[in-house]
Amino acid sequence: MRSEFSYICPKSLKEALEILTDYGKRARVIAGGTDLMTEIREGKLEAELLVDITRVPELRFIREEGNQTSLGPLTTHAELVSSMPIMRGAPVLGRAAHSVGSVQIRNIGTIGGNIVNASPAADTTPALVVLGAQVVLERRGGERTLPITDLYLAPYRTVIKPQELVTKITFDKVSNGWSSSFIKLARRKALAIARMNVAVLAKMEGKRAKEVRISVGSSTPTPCRMEKAEALLKGTVPSAAIIEEASQAVAQEMVERSGVRSSTGYKRPAVQGLVKRALQEVLAINQ
Amino acid sequence: MTMVVKGKVGESIPRVDALDKVLGKARFAADLKxxxxxxxxxxxxxxxxxxxxxxxxxxxxxxxxxxxxxxxxxxxxxxxxxxxxxxxxxxxxxxxxxxxxxxxxxxxxxxxxxxxxxxxxxxxxxxxPPIFDPQEALRSATLIHEKGNLLYERDITKGDVEQGFAESDIVIQRTYLTSMVEHxxxxxxxxxxxxxxxxxxxxxxxxxxxxxxxxxxxxxxxxxxxxxxxxxxxxxxxxxxxxxxxxxxxxxxxxxxxxxxxxxxxxxxxxxxxTAKRHPLIMKYRTGVHRDGRLMAMDIDILGDTGAYGSYGIAVAGRAAVHATGPYRVPNVLVRSRMAYTNHPFCGAMRGFGVPQVAFAHESQMDILAEELGMDPFEIRLLNAFDRGSETATGQILKESVGMRECLRRVRKQRDEMQKVSAIPGKLVGMGIGAMWYGIGNTGVKNPSSACAELDHEGRFTLYTGAADIGQGSSTVLSQIAASEMGIGIEDIRLIRGDTALTPDAGATSASRQTYISGNAVREATGNLRKSVLAEASRFLEIPPQELTMEDGLVKSMKDGEILTTLEEVTARSYSEGKQLRAEGFFDPPTTNLNPETGQGIPYATYAFACHVADVQVDPNTGEVDVLRVVAAHDVGKAVNPSNVVGQIASGVAMGTGFALMEEFVPGQTRSMRQYLIPTVKDVPVVIPIIVEDPEPTGPFGAKGVGEPALIPTAPAILNALAQALGERIYHLPASLERVLKACRREGSS
Known part of the structure; x- marks a missing residue:
């Protein structure tokens, strides 16, 4: 039996925040609905009121401000894929968005939804983590800004309060001298939830890797950077041996953070292979 | 009547129901208000x-x-x-x-x-107490049905297997498992x-x-x-x-x-x-081969999980047994094929009826044997493949339309002519073959079809068939057969299908049987009607019927092709004399019941044959598989509608790719398409179809069938290609990311 609820469609950010303040836990926010609609269909949505924010004009934008790019949470995956500021300033996010679902899902699913749903398999999250994205949370009469990695408590759980709304996502542009990779591993080549995914960002200075950032999805309890592997690579002249070592370090860090589970037998070698492929691509090292 | 007559047998005309579907006019049950x-x-x-x-x-x-x-x-x-x-x-x-x-x-x-x-x-x-394992079901004192937990057993005995193994130089034994699959x-x-x-x-x-x-x-x-x-x-x-x-x-x-x-x-x-699922089978194969490559003996034990109810479980057990040897001559065969009840969802018919499962096993065995013998996998198959005069495990002599070797040769030639697939750095590539045979119609039981053809007083032709077109194209194929037989165009045929108040029983749309069996019934009905029309024309024209022919809706002189009269004129005159023009057709394939103990007999009147070759690429670090291309040759007897045959082949390869790599229904966990993945267009390989036509004399215009054969060789070909790429074999379908990576690591490749 489908979930039953009331529905409201605020026309401004102010109105939306008022409603969320009034209803608190009794309200749920819907935008693209690609996650929420399945909850509703399965009768699992426990909310009195569904707040549809898709008509809130303040939440839909892609802006370049100096060295920064900022996104409204209603930006769809399709918009990310076709956005020049994103493809220029954050191609890793464009590739991640392109790997989401199908054309139909990318046309309706939003980046804000992908963030707040907090699925460990979310495709844009590792990209946002390596970009060092900051997320602005607004509530009536106030706002706070958190690094994306501080948003998550556990799979499907975040620090976002029921009265709060994600209103902006910002990150520094990474065009000059940076290269990036995003790879998704799934049980089929489209319309699939990631078994694992990896985002890598690297800046070269001459022959040396000045900075490398790595994040893997569906591998750690909450999204994070793989700092041990990053430290191994930093300042080195990339080689097949170092990449191998760094990939192993990622696998090891994954197991340290997640513990050994039934899926570890597959995930440990697979994450290593995935990270290796991404690093080879970014650091232009062939086997 | 139209001047340009279209839609004869052998022409790739569009489906007769395509336009209504494209325009949204076709009414599905949920559309009925x-x-x-x-x-x-x-x-x-x-x-x-x-x-x-x-x-x-x-x-x-x-x-x-x-x-x-x-x-x-x-x-x-x-x-x-x-x-x-x-x-x-x-x-x-x-x-x-x-x-x-x-x-x-x-x-x-x-x-x-x-x-x-x-x-x-x-x-x-x-x-x-619930039972979820067929082996446990056969041991358990808990009865799911009163008569016991064994639904059915089909045994086949030919020659002396122990003698056959004694005369073999190499004997291999392996166990193969498949999963429950949702249609x-x-x-x-x-x-x-x-x-x-x-x-x-x-x-x-x-x-x-x-x-x-x-x-x-x-x-x-x-x-x-x-x-x-x-x-x-x-x-x-x-x-x-x-x-x-x-x-x-x-x-x-x-x-x-x-x-x-x-x-x-x-x-x-x-x-x-x-609803029903595909039966998961446990298949134990012991195969013996002479050092020259000849198969000597096969001992096969099959146990299936039919779940809570029988559905088509008996048919699957029987068909799996008959086809268990693959399309090969084996002098000594022992097959035991059983189906057990469990408390799983019930399993029933699914495209291939157990043959996709046994083909995975027998084709894996063939490749293992080829490797042990140091033989080319094509050669071992060509050496053992059925030909005219071969005897099957049930003692049936294959007389006509045995295109197995031709399929093998054509696939091999096509692939040799194509660009080689070379591995990109970090990936492994492999090529694999899958061959199959498939008996058209039900196994060793009567499964007739009937049809009716009619001309009304204005000369309009109506074909009545109970055959359900479920998207595979039987309405089109049966119309083409009628058009060819009657000498009229496809657009002049009105088809009434699938209504028990109006149409005769054509039996199930299953077992790849409608082209062959209902095609014959339609051909007979139409042929009888044509005879009546010519008899009437003969009467009016006062020319002996054997000197008349019908073409493009016209009655012509057999001698010089002179137009003598039209269908409309003949029917108008007949009806004016109170005479109706209506004829029946019937066909039941000539088969015999299988002996209950030895399984000997003639289970099918004819068989389709096919061979696929798959090229795959594997990432040994993650277990990801790309099926790059599949060359697929099918002996269909005669392609009534070649583009429809190609469509069946392409869809079979797509479904076979899913069976090989990703489809697994887990009762209690799989609830919808969120959990159950079937291939998308991105997962499906390039398909190079080859139609082989070794005519079947008992088929309508030589036709057999292709619906299920299309799917059967794909998974074996992919699994053999994976084995070549990895140097390790996977014995359990689907070859998921986990199973592929595990096989990679067994081999120690990285």
């Missing part, structure tokens, strides 16, 4: 195995909008259905046997009211029922066999056959699952009492929960 329509929902068991102590419906009956609640107590006739063995209650009475068993029906003014009512029915259960047809099961103008209980449903549905409705309601009418709605795929009754008896029961139109449309989740 009627005045005063009521809605039905089904209460299903949430226990795998339990005795029903009580069903309390009082509260549900009081719910708003509820018209009536039905339980097994309301069924006036026999509460058991099943195409082969009758073990499946319409509504559970004493027991439930799987999660999803139907217990009660709610009929209300809206779908939501019906759903709410379902939630208020209380069932009191006494749980029984995932596009259109979830649906139907609408009402009382028609003649007072009949009429059920229009998505189905592969309207005449069988009719039979089950009649039996469950204890009515005279004339009181029931079953119509096939436009059907959005079935792949075997819509051979069982789904919504039909539920709807008929409600209309029997309510005399008002009722509708039932499954959700995707309900179609997953409540």
């Amino acid at each position: 009627m005045e005063g329509l009521l809605y039905m929902k089904v209460l299903r068991s949430d226990r795998p195995h339990a005795r029903i102590k009580d069903i309390r419906t009082e509260k549900a009956e009081q719910m708003p909008g509820v018209v009536r609640i039905f339980t097994h107590k309301d069924i006036p006739g026999k509460n058991r259905t099943g195409i082969i063995n009758k073990d499946h209650p319409v509504l559970a009475d004493e027991k439930v046997r799987f999660i999803g068993d139907a217990i009660a029906l709610a009929v209300a003014h809206t779908e939501k009211q019906a759903e709410q009512a379902i939630g208020e029915i209380r069932v009191e259960y006494e749980d029984l 995932t047809y596009l259109e979830p099961d649906a139907g609408v029922a009402w009382i028609d103008d003649e007072g009949r209980i009429t059920v229009c449903a998505s189905t592969q066999n309207p005449h069988y549905d009719h039979h089950e409705i009649v039996t469950s309601l204890a009515l005279d056959p004339s009181q029931v009418r079953s119509i096939q709605a436009t059907t959005g795929g079935g792949f075997g699952s819509k051979l069982d009754v789904t919504v039909q008896c539920f709807l008929a029961l409600a209309v029997y009492y309510l005399r008002r139109p009722v509708r039932l449309v499954y959700t995707r989740e309900e179609a997953y929960l409540a």
Whole structure:
């Protein structure tokens, strides 16, 4: 039996925040609905009121401000894929968005939804983590800004309060001298939830890797950077041996953070292979 | 009549029903709207195995909008259905046997009211120990059905296997496992029922066999056959699952009492929960070969899980046994093929009926043997492949239309001419072969088809067939056969299909049988009609019938092609004399029952043959597989509609790719397409189809069938290609990311 609820469609950010303040836990926010609609269909949505924010004009934008790019949470995956500021300033996010679902899902699913749903398999999250994205949370009469990695408590759980709304996502542009990779591993080549995914960002200075950032999805309890592997690579002249070592370090860090589970037998070698492929691509090292 | 006559046998014309589907005019069952329509929902068991102590419906009956609640107590006739063995209650009475068993029906003014009512029915259960493993089922003292947990056993004995093994130089033994698979047809099961103008209980449903549905409705309601009418709605795929009754008896029961139109449309989740699956098989193969490559002996043990009910389990066990050797000559064969009941969802017919499973096993065995012998995998197959005069494991001599070797040769040549696949750094590549044979029609039992052809007083031609076109194209193929036989164009044929009040019984759309069996019935009906027309023309023209021929809707002189009269003129004159032009056709393939002990006999009149070659690329670090291309050769006897054959081949490769790499239905976990993945266009390889035509003399214009053969060789070819790429073999389908990576690591490649 489908979930039953009331529905409201605020026309401004102010109105939306008022409603969320009034209803608190009794309200749920819907935008693209690609996650929420399945909850509703399965009768699992426990909310009195569904707040549809898709008509809130303040939440839909892609802006370049100096060295920064900022996104409204209603930006769809399709918009990310076709956005020049994103493809220029954050191609890793464009590739991640392109790997989401199908054309139909990318046309309706939003980046804000992908963030707040907090699925460990979310495709844009590792990209946002390596970009060092900051997320602005607004509530009536106030706002706070958190690094994306501080948003998550556990799979499907975040620090976002029921009265709060994600209103902006910002990150520094990474065009000059940076290269990036995003790879998704799934049980089929489209319309699939990631078994694992990896985002890598690297800046070269001459022959040396000045900075490398790595994040893997569906591998750690909450999204994070793989700092041990990053430290191994930093300042080195990339080689097949170092990449191998760094990939192993990622696998090891994954197991340290997640513990050994039934899926570890597959995930440990697979994450290593995935990270290796991404690093080879970014650091232009062939086997 | 038109001047340019189109649509003869051998022409790639568009499907006769394509335009209506593209324009949205075709009406599927869920599209049918009627005045005063009521809605039905089904209460299903949430226990795998339990005795029903009580069903309390009082509260549900009081719910708003509820018209009536039905339980097994309301069924006036026999509460058991099943195409082969009758073990499946319409509504559970004493027991439930799987999660999803139907217990009660709610009929209300809206779908939501019906759903709410379902939630208020209380069932009191006494749980029984569930069994989920067929091996355990055969040992267990817990009985799922009173007659025992063994549904069926089919044995085949030929020669002396132990002697054969003694004469073998190499003997290999392996065990192969496959998973439960969900058909995932596009259109979830649906139907609408009402009382028609003649007072009949009429059920229009998505189905592969309207005449069988009719039979089950009649039996469950204890009515005279004339009181029931079953119509096939436009059907959005079935792949075997819509051979069982789904919504039909539920709807008929409600209309029997309510005399008002009722509708039932499954959700995707309900179609997953409540309908048949592909049987998972455990296959133990022991194969002996002479050092020169000749197969000497096979000892095969097959055990299948048929789940809670028989459905087509007996047919799958029998067909798997007959086809277990693969398309090869083996002098000594011992096969034991069994099906056991468990408390899993019931398994039934699915494209291939057990042959896709055994093909995975026998083709893996062939490659292992080739490697042990140091032989080329094509050579070992060519050496052993069936040819004219070969004897099968059941002792049948194959006389005509044995295109196995031709398929092997054509595939090999095609692949040799194509660019080699070279590995990109970090990836592994492999090539693999899969060969198969497939008996057309049901196994060693009667499975006739009948058809009717008619010319009205204005010379308009109508073909009546019970054959359900479920998207595979039988309406088009049967129309082409009629057009060729009658000498008229496809656009001059009116087709009435799948309505028990109007059309003769053509049997099931299953076993790749409609082109061959119903094609023959249609050809005979049309041929008889043509004879009548020529006899009439002969009478009017006063020319002996043997000097007349019919072409492009015209009666011509056999000698010089002179046009003598038209179809319209002949029919007009006949009807003016009170003479109707109508003819029947019938065909039942010549088969014999298999000996109950030895399995010897002639199970099928003819066989299709095929060979696929797959090229794959594997990432040894993650287990990801790309199937790059599949070359697929099929001996279809005669391609009635070549583009339709190509369509079947391409769809078979797509489905076979899913069977090979990703499809696995896990009872209790798989609820919808969220969990159950079938290939997308990005997962499907390039397909290079090759049509081989080794004509079958008993087929219509030489045709056999291709529907199921299209799927069968793909998974074996992919698995053999994976084995070549990895240097390790996978024995359990699907070859998921985990299984592939595990095989990579066994080999130690990285």
